[in-house]
Amino acid sequence: MAFFFRNSTLGRVVALYPGPGGATESELALDAWDEVLAPTALGRALTDDVEAVLVDRGPRDPGNDQPTCHLVPIDACYELVGRLRTCWVGFDGGEQAREQFVQFMAMVHRHSRPVTAEAG
Numbered sequence: 001m002a003f004f005f006r007n008s009t010l011g012r013v014v015a016l017y018p019g020p021g022g023a024t025e026s027e028l029a030l031d032a033w034d035e036v037l038a039p040t041a042l043g044r045a046l047t048d049d050v051e052a053v054l055v056d057r058g059p060r061d062p063g064n065d066q067p068t069c070h071l072v073p074i075d076a077c078y079e080l081v082g083r084l085r086t087c088w089v090g091f092d093g094g095e096q097a098r099e100q101f102v103q104f105m106a107m108v109h110r111h112s113r114p115v116t117a118e119a120g
Contacts, residue, residue: 001017001018001054001055001056001057001080001101002015002016002017002026002054002055003015003016003017003052003053003054003055003072003074003077004016004030004033004037004052004053004055005046005048005049005051005052005053005074005077006046006048006049007048007049008048008049009049012030012031012034013030013033013034013037014026014030015028015030015033016077016081018080018081018084018085019084019085019088020085020088020093021085022081022082022085023077023078023081037053042069042071045071046071049074050073050074051071051072051073051074052071052072052073052074052076052077053069053070053071053072054069054070054071054072054076054077054108055067055068055069056068056069056070056105070108070112071112072108072112076108079104080100080101080104083100083104084097084100084101087100
């Protein structure tokens, strides 16, 4: 799981993922992300510093290994980071962190809607 947002101060997309110390910024070059995201409906719908693209590569239904992407308020991403940080154990977070993630993603699915070609 990672979330991506356009940081207007830095003038670029940043990627963060949750960990035991909180949100950790990826050190990977994200120049290509601008090229991939910008022309899409999701990229056009993304508001700088306010919304994030939440990418989940978690377990899927059999035969579906595609990640899911959600346009969410950035504070929801940091809520998830906080939830996970409070219960993180070991290298992978542990069972309680996985359960928090499942609950959070269920909430995202309940409150999300597809981004259409008309968005943005």
